[in-house]
Amino acid sequence: MSAVEIEAPVVGVTVYPDRARVTRRGSTRLAAGEHRVRIAPLPLGLRRDSLRVGGRGAVTVLGVEVTTWRQARSTDGQVRELERRKRELADELAEVDDADEVETQRGQFIGQLAERAGGTYARALASGKAAPTDVATFADSVAGQLADSQSRRRGLARRRTDLTEELAAVERQLKATDGKREPDRLAAEVTVAVDADDAELDLELTYLVDGARWQPSYDLRLVDDTMTVTWFGLVSQETGEDWPECVLQLSTARPAAATGVPELSPWYLDRVRPAPPMPAMAPASFGALPPPPSPGAAPAAAAGAAPRSAPPRPKVRESVATVEQGVTAATYRPARPVAVPADGSAYRATIAVLELPARLDHVTVPVRAAEAHLRATVRNTSAHTLLPGPAAVFHGADFVAATRLKTWAPGEETELALGVDDRVRVERKLGRRADTRATLGSTRRREVEYRISVANHTPQAATVEVRDQLPVSRDEAVVVRESTLVPPPAERTELGELTWRLRLGPGESGEIAMGFRVELAKGVELAGWRE
Template sequence: MNQHHRRVLMKTITVAALLLSPVALFAAAITEVTVYPDRAQVTRVGEFDLAAGENRLEIGPLPVDLDDNSVRAAATAAGPVTLHEVAVRRLAREQVRDPEVARLEQQLLDLRDQRAALDARQRVLDQQRDLLGQIKIKAAAEATRDIQLNKFDLAQLRDLPGWLADEFTKLETANAGLTAERRDLDHKIRVAEADYNKRRAAAARAEKTAIVTLHAAAATKSKLRLSYVLGNAGWTPLYEARARADARGVDFSYHATVRQQTGEDWRGVKLTLSTARPAIGARMPELSKWIVDFMQVMPMAAPVAAGKMMRMNAMSDEASVAMEQAAPPQEMQIEQGVTAVSFHVPRPADVPSDGEPHRQTIATETLPASFVYETTPKLSPFAYLKAATTNNTAAPLLGGPVHIFVGPDFVGTGSIATVAPTEPFDLFLGVDEGLRVKREELKDKAGKAGLFRNRQKKVFAYKITV
């Protein structure tokens, strides 16, 4: 066995010993989170007392979906401390009796009991309706017989239909009330089931822990930073474009919608949003060789194009003045890296693990713009206002939806492609209701021309009125 194989074997034995030996479980709070478009890097920090010699710390519980290869640890202390090993262990545990799971379960049981009570009331109403139906049939038969025998009571015949109508009306009113109660209760049950199943699934999931081996020259207190990358998290851009009343520019807001369902809540964390995409990889893809041969045919891809416009309402100058007096939103610190841009949220952020969108404001800028009208009279009688502007921010604008406002009025939703800093781009601000475009066909004539050759000739004439 050579030296390399011996080192690999000793490292494997050391890791196996770490995973099998019992160690105390320590907690480390989540302090920093960097969210990428399709994943997140979580950093935990904890302070621990180290004894002289070797120390093994098991940090957890950690999400089961974390990438084992991404786990990193760093330690600082007053005295000399050496970090020897970091290993990840998976714990297949039984379901933990979460108090919140018990509360949601009891809430669901109570709602189902209420549903059962409504079903019982419905059965009583159905029985009453059947009984009234039998009474109606029997009374009609007896009335017919009495009439034939000249033994009928005229007053009784008059009262019976009215009484039956009143009873059927009461039953229909009660049935309608039960239907409304059942509909509302079914909605509450669906919501309660979704909350219960989500929480119960989170409690029943397996866990992972990180075992960190440290060597301290003397007893000391150490601060440990543990970071890892996991999926089920990401952020997407969202923009708001608001046309200014003075027609000098566009107030452009850059937002980020953060979602995560990692199984752990991020409370009061230092949040950073990054445009980097770790999933793509660091190595540039290489083109494969093309071999030209008489027997091969190289197909060509067809170009694809798409476009969309939005509708709008009229702009209010008074609302624009009031808008200028509103309190400014938070703005993030923008850090331009070599290959990506990072946005640092200036305050502690909360992002629970609920899969719901949580919006953060990145920046708000006033972009200089020139406004022009564009129209396609053949397809639409409207004139669309377009703002030709430039990205004068320090960060790229990633492709995403744009909510369009004119003054305080929301007029529609559009989208933009990725725009680099200093790159020009267009924003369509919708329809100007004060303008109409009319297209009239004046001439559409076809004929033949030429003395020796027959050539087809077509003449078109249109009148465009704005």
């Protein structure tokens, strides 16, 4: 049985969220008889049970064997040259530092010499032993030597800067080669035993590897009533083999901090129970939203802009991936072949650009915060199922929020918070409170009424969703009765949550009155009350 080694480069990669399927192809001519066809090197971490062999030719596959192959350490001449240059630069930097230290000491010596000589010349001039010209000559000499020393130090500083920058560049190049060299020390090899009939063999090898992934990310840009969703796929891998420019596919199949509107929690009332003590209710927390985009004027036209009569230039287009829809997953192929090195760096491919209709309104929860959040409700009218991933939200050209999309199916709506809109003013006040005792029996009552006012100071009509709540009793001795709900809420839940929707024109205001009373049986102390 003869041994044959063929080259089978990577021709295609399908990347899953947590792994990748790699396809290699190679060709060779086989004489009649049995042969052992060897393909190496392959990544050491390939899943051996995933290995599949196929192809074309009058050949019968007798067996497949995967073994570990110890590859010689890389002898890349470029790497050796970079390491040599790194050593040279380090030596030159040390020489520059030594020369700078010598010049520093020289300057200090000249300065001390001039200081001591100054006193000697002063006495010599007083006694007539030295002429003024002698002093001037000495001073000029000292000044010239100091100037030369400072000039040399400036030259050394420039030299140090140049050497440091070059050394940093060499270190970056060496670091870039590390990911390519290290996995080559230990690799896998595949040996395919075949029986050939004097034929041309086109061999195809596929296998799964860990250490590869793709993750979705999004840009969500709202302009008027349209949300443009740009869907990106970030591909990275540390499988031990570089992927050259080949057919790259991103599959949604799985072989294996955000912003939002504050949410209401149930408001319970109960009697005080001394034993055991009731745990204090923690108020529901909510994420702070970034401020809304400041309404500024449109930027001035740049000098030299085209005249008004010139036709507008088309927008820059993005190449998007083609899609193959399966039963439970989709596979996306970027518009052009790409190379992905095995150093963990991410390659970003544009999967799709979607124009989706958006509906804008405001949401406020004044019992938590007297502010209105601008909200976009967007329906996925595309055929794509968008996967969970981080998203950057833009309102026009302004970045307003960082959020995370959940799985977004076709036809499904999702809500996006666009920040606090200070042009919609909200106020919640306690209008009335009374504590009384019934004339018959010992029943006590506590009655309150709140007034919520909403003012629209935007230049267009606005729909404002107002959320509040009534308390819910947990004990039959504590009875909650609503007294005033004007206007009636559009929605309510069994947990006391109330929702109004106010339609306000520019400059208009609306008001909601909400009142209730709490009746307590004899001897019952109220727990859980809040204003």
